Amino acid sequence: MTEEMVVKAVRRPKGNFYEDFTVGQVFEHHWGRTINEGDNSLFTTLTLSYNPLYFNAEYAKAHGHPGVLINANLVFLTVFGLSVEDNSESGGLFLGVEDLTFWEDCYPGDTLTARSTVSDKRESDSRPEQGIVTWHTEGFNQRGQRVIDFKRTNFVMRRRHQG
Secondary structure: OOOHHHHHHHOOOOOOOOOOOOOOOOOOOOOEEOOOOHHHHHHHHOOOOOOOHHHHHHHHHOOOOOOOOOOOHHHHHHHHHHHHHHHHOOOEEEEEEEEEOOOOOOOOOOEEEEEEEEEEEEEEEOOOOOOEEEEEEOOOOOOOOOOEEEEEEEEEEOHOOOO
C-alpha cells in the first residue's frame, strides 16, 4: 500500500450503533445464502460432526429424508452470520444465544434468509461506551418456511465512542 493510498483512505464506520436501535425495529437482512453439498460436507468434516444424517445419503433416506440434511450448526451459523451487518458489525462482545429452536430440516440447495427484530435494549453499567441489545432472529428457507429462530445479545458500540 502506498503512502498516497493511506492519505486518501477514508475510514467509514461499519454497522449500526446503540443509538440506531429501537425496540420493535425490524431488519430484513440482505441477500440470503444458498447452502450446497460442498458447504455441508466441508463444515461437517471440519467441525467433526459425526451424525451420519449430515454425510450419508443412504442413512438419511433410511430415516425418512430425501438425502443428507444440512448440518444444524451450519444452518444456525449461516442465519446468525446474515444478521451481523445490521445488528452487531459496529463491534462489541457477543453475550450469548437463548431460545434456539430448529423448526424445519434444511437440505442442499436450500436458500436461507434472515430477519431480526430488536427485542430489548438497555444501558450498560459496566461499559459506558457500549449498550446491550437483544434481537430475535428468524431464518427462512426459499419457500418462506421458518427453519430456525433464536434470541441473541451483544454489547453494541455507542456512536460517541466510535474508534
